Amino acid sequence: xxxxxxxxxxxxxxxxxxxxxxxxxxxxxxxxxxxxxxxxxxxxxxxxxxxxxxxxxxxxxxxxxxxxxxxxxxxxxxxxxxxxxxxxxxxxxxxxxxxxxxxxxxxxxxxxxxxxxxxxxxxxxxxx
Amino acid sequence: xxxxxxxxxxxxxxxxxxxxxxxxxxxxxxxxxxxxxxxxxxxxxxxxxxxxxxxxxxxxxxxxxxxxxxxxxxxxxxxxxxxxxxxxxxxxxxxxxxxxxxxxxxxxxxxxxxxxxxxxxxxxxxxx
DNA sequence: TGACATCAAATGCACGCGCATGTAAGTTCG
DNA sequence: CGAACTTACATGCGCGTGCATTTGATGTCA
Numbered sequence: 001x002x003x004x005x006x007x008x009x010x011x012x013x014x015x016x017x018x019x020x021x022x023x024x025x026x027x028x029x030x031x032x033x034x035x036x037x038x039x040x041x042x043x044x045x046x047x048x049x050x051x052x053x054x055x056x057x058x059x060x061x062x063x064x065x066x067x068x069x070x071x072x073x074x075x076x077x078x079x080x081x082x083x084x085x086x087x088x089x090x091x092x093x094x095x096x097x098x099x100x101x102x103x104x105x106x107x108x109x110x111x112x113x114x115x116x117x118x119x120x121x122x123x124x125x126x127x128x
Numbered sequence: 129x130x131x132x133x134x135x136x137x138x139x140x141x142x143x144x145x146x147x148x149x150x151x152x153x154x155x156x157x158x159x160x161x162x163x164x165x166x167x168x169x170x171x172x173x174x175x176x177x178x179x180x181x182x183x184x185x186x187x188x189x190x191x192x193x194x195x196x197x198x199x200x201x202x203x204x205x206x207x208x209x210x211x212x213x214x215x216x217x218x219x220x221x222x223x224x225x226x227x228x229x230x231x232x233x234x235x236x237x238x239x240x241x242x243x244x245x246x247x248x249x250x251x252x253x254x255x256x
Numbered sequence: 257t258g259a260c261a262t263c264a265a266a267t268g269c270a271c272g273c274g275c276a277t278g279t280a281a282g283t284t285c286g
Numbered sequence: 287c288g289a290a291c292t293t294a295c296a297t298g299c300g301c302g303t304g305c306a307t308t309t310g311a312t313g314t315c316a
Binding site: 009010012013016017018019020021023069120123124127128 | 137138140141144145146147148149151197248251252255256
Binding site for chain 4: 166168198199200201202205206209224225226227
């Protein structure tokens with residue numbers, strides 16, 4: 001029984017690893033070559049793109065961090081890259097000057113909408 | 129239909145990411161703190177430990193590479209680390225001097241057998 | 257045999273990550 | 287008020303990774 005459960009759980013883990021690696025590698029390659037976006041960069045755009053009907057609305061760094069599996073420092077640098085690329089803007093929060101609000105720029109929304117179909121099709125290919 | 133499939137596939141991916149990240153983070157932490165092994169190091173030990181009844185038997189780098197999701201260079205360095213730790217030994221192949229045979233040392237087998245229950249219990253906790 | 261393609265493995269390099277720490281802004285409580 | 291604590295974010299640092307290249311050994315074919 002135990003031995004069987006072990007085998008099951010090991011196989012399950014192998015399968016999870018296989019799906020994760022093949023899918024995220026292809027996502028990374030496709031997003032990078034077609035849209036110049038890394039995977040974690042796209043994921044930030046995805047969160048911002050979903051959270052906001054239009055461009056102006058914002059999310060705090062902490063809130064975004066909670067929606068990804070990135071560390072706080074990794075998110076900070078990812079946002080820095082997006083900001084340098086002009087896809088995202090940081091804006092200080094009036095009520096808590098520690099916090100940063102984040103918003104898609106028009107260019108960011110455009111890039112996101114270009115990249116989203118690529119993202120979707122890779123997911124469908126591997127998980128559909 | 130399409131919209132639904134998209135949502136399904138996105139949720140499925142989120143869930144895969146969640147399982148992958150939580151499990152591999154805890155695996156990494158537990159293996160590192162309890163046994164001084166990184167995740168990819170343990171995975172190499174696992175392959176060697178499974179492939180061989182006793183210590184002497186070997187596997188080629190290329191064959192191991194095919195069983196992991198590591199790149200060739202990452203595997204090469206992982207094996208270098210294991211070798212420096214005395215857990216694994218490289219041995220030239222007589223018939224093809226390009227190839228390296230790899231074998232667990234006795235210390236490597238011991239470490240693997242100590243670490244395997246940790247690995248198993250983390251997997252059971254998250255996937256069982 | 258000699259020129260050329262192929263293969264196994266190692267290595268230089270740039271990059272993104274997490275951890276630990278720093279900085280500045282908010283909070284708590286005497 | 288003010289000292290101690292906590293929170294939000296940025297940054298220094300070391301590490302493991304993948305990509306591209308190198309080194310050296312094997313095939314192949316004329």
